[in-house]
Amino acid sequence: MDSNPQRMDCLMFRALVPGASTALCPRAPRASNYPGAAVRFPLPASRRSGLCCKAASDDDAATRAPGLETISAQITPVIDKFFVSDVQGDPDKPMEGFSQISEAIEAIGEGKYVVLVDGKDTGHLVMAASLITPQDAHFFVKAGSGLMYCPMSPKLLDRLRIQLMVREHGENEPTPEQAQTVSVDAKLGTTTGVSSQDRANTILALASPDSRSEHFRKPGHIYPIRTHRDGVLYRLGFAEAAMDLVTLAGLPSVAVTTHLAVQGLPELSKFAAQRGFPFIKVADLGRYMKKREKLVERTAVARLPTKWGDFKAYSYKSKLNSIEHVAYVKGDIGDGQDVLVRVHSECLTGDILGSLRCPCRDSLAHAMQRIESAGRGVLVYLRGHEGMRVGLAEKLSAYSMMDGGESIVEETAVDSRDYGIGAQILRDIGVRTMRLMTNNPAKFLGLRGYGLAVTSRIPVSRGSS
Structure with missing residues (x-):
């Protein structure tokens, strides 16, 4: 790296700143008997910070x-x-090894499954909440972590008066970790809330435009997630991506997700390919939406x-x-x-x-x-x-580190x-x-x-x- 102070920002750089299952798939297109279900709507010790003065x-x-x-x-x-x-x-062209976003949207609209990979290469199984059946709920539990999540639009959660589990974020937008709400079960058509039938009925109730706050008991066995209203355009998270997929498919803005038991890109790709599920990346959906x-x-x-x-x-x-x-x-x-x-x-x-x-x-x-x-x-x-979005203070801190002889790494992104x-x-x-x-x-x-x-x-x- 050139040590000339007149050229330090001519190079894109980063400075090191301290502190800083194998169950068979039951999914086939089918209608649900639940009222309103088929309604269609038109780094800990150190981290790298890009500190070049401009992108x-x-x-x-x-x-x-x-x-x-x-x-x-x-x-x-x-x-x-x-x-x-x-x-x-071409924002419509996916990363190598992944499916077209249009294929995923079509599958979601038909009540099928999509395997979604987030920025940490964690795999999530996704489908539309308004089209779920007990067989789907059973598959999600077997293939995933055992927990079922429902990413939902803030508008729907507010209508149902379902509150965030963590409420100490003040006026700031909740982080993805804070966006999980209290768990719920539907009162109508459920017993303990644990069975596949009970879980499916609760999820269908969350997606139904006819549901009201009094139709749910808390806590329960389904975990809604409050997504950002701008979806992946604001945050490239799996919950936002799941909600955007169902919305793009013309369905109520409620998705069903679970963390898949299999992890790692090779295993996730194999899992999706063996079952014929579209395999997509959250980042690809973000580029698709931006277009x-x-x-x-x-x-x-x-x-x-x-x-x-x-x-x-x-x-x-x-x-x-x-x-x-x-x-x-x-x-x-x-x-x-x-x-x-x-x-x-x-x-x-x-x-x-x-x-x-x-x-x-x-x-x-x-x-x-x-x-x-x-x-x-x-x-x-x-x-x-x-400072490539890290802010003025960290950019100046990087300058100080460079003057003190700290090593820096070139970055061209x-x-x-x-x-x-x-x-x-x-x-x-x-x-x-x-x-x-x-x-x-x-x-x-x-x-x-x-x-x-x-x-x-x-x-x-x-x-x-």
């Missing part, structure tokens, strides 16, 4: 001028055949004179975390073809305070200058990225959660194909999957003039 720190070959003044950009005109990863480029859901809304437009020239400033607000982003637009975008584009991620220390550890301020100036000269283009400024945000802003402005200003071909590999195409890449190099 788009793509100018890793650049050298920083000793002063804070803007230096002119030298543009290498075009690199054609811009490389796009098939996986990152289809609106993630930002435009909040204002104004003319904005700058030292480079007059631009139109478009403000956007993320529906996921309320962070505001801005796009600077020059000229008439027209048909959206062949637009000069730069996506710049926020860096307080560089963009505003003139830090010599990174080239962020110059990169921003170069892009604005280039777009002004072209007379047509867009710069998207994504906020909320300080780009935060894929932001592909959708930047892409949707560009599409809203009218961009369809673009000439992307970046030195990092991997920076926005995912743009194609959101209806955008990168026709060429324009590397930005530094000159002394």
Whole structure:
């Protein structure tokens, strides 16, 4: 790693910060006799923290001028055949070895099972709660941990007055560990609540639009989980993924899950393949949803004179975390073809305070200058990225550690959660194909999957003039 303090943020890095069963499947499409069941609705000791000043720190070959003044950009005109990863480029294409999300949605809608793998490679069996039968409940108990969970939308849980088991999180959103509610049994059609018939009836009652709070006794044998209202768009958890699957299938927003007894990707894949179950990854569902859901809304437009020239400033607000982003637009975008584009991620220390550890301020100036000269283009400024999302304090702590001789590890990953945000802003402005200003071909590999195409890449190099 280059020890030059003027280049530390030019490299994507991470600093080590201290403290920091074999039962046969009974599932076949069938109707349930329960009223309303078939109703269809349209790291402990140390951890790694990405601490580069910005997710788009793509100018890793650049050298920083000793002063804070803007230096002119030298543009290498075009690199054609811009490389796009098939996986990152198409949100509908699953990771290798996994099923299409559309297959999983179809299976859920038919009352079949799906094997869902979360970020920890833990396997979960999933089906729609509104279509469960006693045979299904028996299979879930045999194949899983013995416990059955029902991820549910907050709206449904509030209607049924089912409270969280842990309620000390205050006004903050409960963590996945805190999101389990008190257990319940249905009063109607159950005895002890333990049998497969009793469990199925309780789950059907949770999914029924006709159920009310007084129809359940607590505690019981079924464990609802309160999911986030934005599902996997907010949190890539198994509960959110399960709820999103049933919702996408057009069913009531209640799923059934259990932790599978078999674990590890090879065994989980084998388990699913032997039974013909779709085998999907939560992350794949997240990318699938990002392509289809609106993630930002435009909040204002104004003319904005700058030292480079007059631009139109478009403000956007993320529906996921309320962070505001801005796009600077020059000229008439027209048909959206062949637009000069730069996506710049926020860096307080560089963009505003003139830090010599990174080239962020110059990169921003170069892009604005280039777009002004072209007379047509867009710069998207994504906020909320300080230190690759770990925050300003940890980024500064990493600088201190580096100055003290602590070792650091290079990291080249780009935060894929932001592909959708930047892409949707560009599409809203009218961009369809673009000439992307970046030195990092991997920076926005995912743009194609959101209806955008990168026709060429324009590397930005530094000159002394």
